[in-house]
Structure formats: structure tokens, C-alpha cells
Amino acid sequence: MKIHPLRIGRTKVPFGQFYGGLSGFSVSEFAEDKGHFIWVPIHAYLLEHPTAGPVLVDAGISPEQTAHVDYYRGSIVEHVMDVDEYDLPSGQTVPAQLARLGYRPEDIRAVIITHLHEDHVGALNLFAHAPVYLGAAEYAAREEKVFGLIPLAYPPSIAKITDWRPISFTGPAIGGFTGSADLFGDGSVLALPTPGHSPGSTSVLVDHRFLLTGDAMYTIRHLAVDQVRSIQAGDEGQYVESVRRIQWLRREFPELVVLTAHDHTGYGERLIAGLAGGELSDVDLAWAKSYERATFDELANLNPARLPRFVPAGDGGPVGHAA
Numbered sequence: 001m002k003i004h005p006l007r008i009g010r011t012k013v014p015f016g017q018f019y020g021g022l023s024g025f026s027v028s029e030f031a032e033d034k035g036h037f038i039w040v041p042i043h044a045y046l047l048e049h050p051t052a053g054p055v056l057v058d059a060g061i062s063p064e065q066t067a068h069v070d071y072y073r074g075s076i077v078e079h080v081m082d083v084d085e086y087d088l089p090s091g092q093t094v095p096a097q098l099a100r101l102g103y104r105p106e107d108i109r110a111v112i113i114t115h116l117h118e119d120h121v122g123a124l125n126l127f128a129h130a131p132v133y134l135g136a137a138e139y140a141a142r143e144e145k146v147f148g149l150i151p152l153a154y155p156p157s158i159a160k161i162t163d164w165r166p167i168s169f170t171g172p173a174i175g176g177f178t179g180s181a182d183l184f185g186d187g188s189v190l191a192l193p194t195p196g197h198s199p200g201s202t203s204v205l206v207d208h209r210f211l212l213t214g215d216a217m218y219t220i221r222h223l224a225v226d227q228v229r230s231i232q233a234g235d236e237g238q239y240v241e242s243v244r245r246i247q248w249l250r251r252e253f254p255e256l257v258v259l260t261a262h263d264h265t266g267y268g269e270r271l272i273a274g275l276a277g278g279e280l281s282d283v284d285l286a287w288a289k290s291y292e293r294a295t296f297d298e299l300a301n302l303n304p305a306r307l308p309r310f311v312p313a314g315d316g317g318p319v320g321h322a323a
């Protein structure tokens with residue numbers, strides 16, 4: 001089936017949130033470090049399933065969220081997140097990105113949410129007509145507080161959804177995963193449990209060719225979980241275990257392409273561009289595999305030359321980039 005990346009703006013994050021998990025970057029630094037930001041893209045994906053119809057994976061952010069103080073007023077989120085954390089050009093809203101492919105929000109027949117964080121459910125209320133699939137553990141934890149402060153699911157972002165479909169992973173084992181869920185009954189869209197980043201983070205395996213990880217991995221380099229880790233609001237042990245299961249899946253399916261929600265690296269950008277027509281060419285697939293061979297050894301350890309580092313802005317400002 002065709003798989004279309006949807007570019008839903010971008011978000012500004014501390015470098016340490018993405019890459020500081022093994023160097024002691026703490027949750028308080030996450031709130032306080034205002035000097036080492038990077039911009040990363042936000043991606044959702046549209047699957048054109050032959051019988052289930054157009055299916056959305058994640059719902060990005062909405063214009064309302066970019067008016068940050070208004071949207072989050074009265075919530076602790078107002079104080080924890082930065083005022084200019086989100087940037088959403090008008091051509092990159094969820095409706096605009098769907099329109100580019102000939103769809104209106106009401107055409108979407110099902111939504112799969114990798115997890116309930118704000119940058120993955122921002123436009124979810126546009127899909128109140130559709131069933132919304134998510135990991136059962138994520139659904140169960142929807143009212144829990146991240147860092148003891150922020151509700152996992154900010155209520156206004158999900159208020160209109162009535163048809164929740166919590167996923168139980170009772171299907172066959174695959175790769176390192178002891179269970180799976182065949183969402184549409186034909187084996188083409190398998191949900192896999194990748195908890196840790198959040199209680200019920202879920203990845204989506206499409207045609208055994210593409211793994212949509214949500215934030216179970218932020219970038220391809222996070223595959224090297226012993227060298228590169230994000231900081232965890234959730235369970236670090238589960239996070240590491242989930243990445244190891246993804247490593248195993250890659251070994252079982254050598255052609256597998258891992259697509260995250262926020263891969264700002266050249267790898268992510270090229271694959272997203274390559275999928276502009278909904279399919280990945282043999283040339284792009286070969287390029288991806290050669291990039292991976294140059295980046296990882298067979299045990300998914302990272303080539304030290306590709307360890308991420310923060311590059312400050314030329315003007316000395318707070319937003320640099322990650323090399």
C-alpha cells in the first residue's frame with residue numbers, strides 16, 4: 001500500500017532531550033536549558049490501505065497549539081513548554097497535508113495514535129467520526145501525569161473522540177516482539193508494543209517494509225541504544241527493551257525501513273522526500289541501506305564518527321543544530 005509522510009510543522013526541543021539520555025541530561029535541565037535548542041520536524045503518515053481506506057498514523061499539531069499560552073491556559077503545560085515550541089506553516093496543517101493528497105479529514109476511515117503526547121494528537125479532534133486505535137496501556141494511562149505534572153493526554157486535544165480502540169497485542173510474535181495486533185485482518189498493518197517513551201507507545205509495521213516508530217526512537221541513530229538515548233519521561237528500561245526489539249526486527253527483515261516522527265537527520269529527510277509519491281524507489285532503498293551500513297555495525301552499534309553533537313548557531317543564539 002502507499003505510505004505518505006505528512007509534514008506537520010516542526011518543534012523546538014533541547015538537544016539534551018533528544019540525545020542526552022546517557023550523559024546525565026536531567027528532567028530539570030529539560031525545563032531549564034534554554035541555550036541548546038534544535039528544530040526537528042513533526043511527521044504523521046497516511047496509509048492508503050486497499051480495503052480499510054485511508055488511515056492516518058498520528059495527528060501532529062494544530063494551529064490552536066501554536067497560540068500556546070491561549071491553548072494551554074490554566075494548565076501546567078502553559079509553564080513547562082516554551083511559547084514558541086511549535087511552528088506550523090499554513091501549508092503544513094493536517095487538513096492542508098491531506099488536501100495535497102486529495103483527502104478531507106472526514107475521508108479518513110481510521111486513526112492510529114503511536115502515543116498521546118501533544119505533538120502526536122494535536123489535530124485528533126478533526127477525526128471524531130473515526131475509530132482511534134492506540135496501545136491499551138496508553139489508553140489506560142491517559143489521565144496519568146507525566147513528571148507528576150502534565151496529564152499524558154491533554155483533555156482539550158482529545159475531547160471529541162468517542163470511538164477509542166485500545167489495542168491488545170494478542171497476535172503472533174514477530175522479530176523480538178512477543179505479541180502483535182493485526183489491525184485490519186490482512187497482516188498488512190501490524191501494531192507492535194514499543195513502550196517506554198510513554199506507557200503504551202506503539203509502533204506500526206506496514207507491509208513488513210516500513211516501521212513507524214512514533215517516538216519509541218526519535219531518529220535512526222537512536223537504534224544504537226547503548227550509545228544514543230533520549231531522556232525518558234517514562235520507563236527507561238522499557239524504552240531500551242523496545243529499541244532492542246526493533247533491532248531484532250531489522251535483523252529479521254533486512255529491507256525494513258524505520259521511519260520516526262522527528263528524524264531531522266539527512267537519513268530521515270531523504271527518506272521522507274523519497275516517499276513523496278507514496279512509494280520508496282529501489283534507488284532510495286539502496287541508499288538507505290548503504291547509509292545504515294556506514295552508520296551501524298551488525299549489532300547496531302554506532303560508528304563513532306556519527307555520534308550526535310550540538311553545533312551552536314553562528315550568531316550565538318540559542319537554536320543550533322545537531323550534527
Ligand SMILES: [Zn+2]
Pocket residue numbers: 117119120215261262
Ligand atoms: Zn513526538
